[in-house]
Amino acid sequence: MDLGLTGRTVVVTGASSGVGLETARMLLGEGANVAACARDGDRLARALDGLPGRLHTGACDVLDDVAVREFVEQAAETFGGVDGVVNNAGRSLMARLDETEPQQWRDELDLKIFSVLHVVRAALPWLRRSDAGAVVNVNAILARQPEARLAATSAARAALLNLTKTLAGELAADAVRVNSVCLGLIDTGQWRRRHEASGSTSDFEAWSAGLAADRGIPLGRLGSADEVAYAIVALLSPRASYITGSALDVGGGIARYA
Template sequence: MDLGLTGRTVLVTGASSGVGLATARMLLAEGANVAACARDVTKLEAALDGPPGNLHLGACDVLDDRAVQRFVERSAEVFGGLDGVVNNAGRSLMARWDDTGEQQWREELDLKIFSVLHVLRAARPWLRESDAASVVNVNAILARQPEGRLAATSAARAALLNLTKTLSGDLAEEGVRVNSVCLGLIDTGQWRDRYERSGSALDFAAWSAELAADRGIPLGRLGTAEEVAFPVLTLLSPRASYLTGTAIDVGGGVARSL
């Protein structure tokens, strides 16, 4: 199926690895123009390539509103506008609530909320001009299913899910759709790092299968970044023009909420 993304311009944050990288690659394969950023532009340039006329890369810390403004403006200048935004930059803090310092709580909330607000505020004038504007916030199933071992991250994810719903209503009259993709356990660099640090005698497939069983994932495995990228592209597609304010869970069935 043609998703109607050929010639569309999409900005992707946190694009040097994992879901952001997979999303950027899939967008390029669909014929979209991609403006991709990450804090480490050297890593980004090494990971992502594409047709010179369809790809714009830049260094950008999403918590620096001036840097975000510069990158968004330059991206819109390069491609003549913006049709979509994928807010993907983020991380998880593995700590229970009483092992989480006050500054760490603030950092988690800042990253989950302001990484989205900075980009959206900067991109909004161009999104208004698009006939198929779409914003996808990459979130986590933790937003509706808290995990005690990720207390601050769970709370911040819930705040982002709530904010996304608000934005979807406020921006609808401007023709901008806003949706969420909520992840479960996805095989990205973070889980590979944890596997290496674990010192396990198992190979990664067996180790991750045990992890999936421990976390109650019915499909019995971790997901892949590409399995997340596809629903992201689906929500970006003009064919999804009647979808806004929704959240798609990508977690192998781990979600327990209705």
């Protein structure tokens, strides 16, 4: 199926690894122009080296409003506009309520909220001119199903889900769609590092299967970055033109909320 992304320009943040990298790769495969950024420009360049397609890259801290505007303007100048945005930059703070300091809460909220607001505001003039403007915010099932061991991250994710709904309502008049993709446990470098640090004698496949069982994932495994990327790319497609304000779970059935 032709997703109608050929020649369209998409900004992808946090593109040096995991979901962001796979999303950039998939978009290029669909014929889209990709403007990819990450804090570590060298790592980003290595990750994307050799990928075919029209690609613009740059180091950019999504919490730096000026740097974000400069990057988005460069992307629009390079490709003649911006049609889509994937807000993927983020991290998780593994800490319970009594293990977190006030500044850690501020940092989590800053990252989850302003990493999105800065990019959307910078891209909005071009998104409004597009005939298929779309924003996808990469979030987590934690937004609706908090975990005690991720107290601050769960709360910040919930705030981002709320913000995404607000953006969807506000930008609907401009025909700019805004949706969420909410992740469960995804096999990225983060989980592989935790496996290495665990001291387990099991290989990653066995260790991650045990993790999936412990977390109650019905499909019995972790997801993959490309499975998430597919959901993101599908929501960016003009074929999804009647979908906005939605949250699509990619979590192997782990969600237990109504």
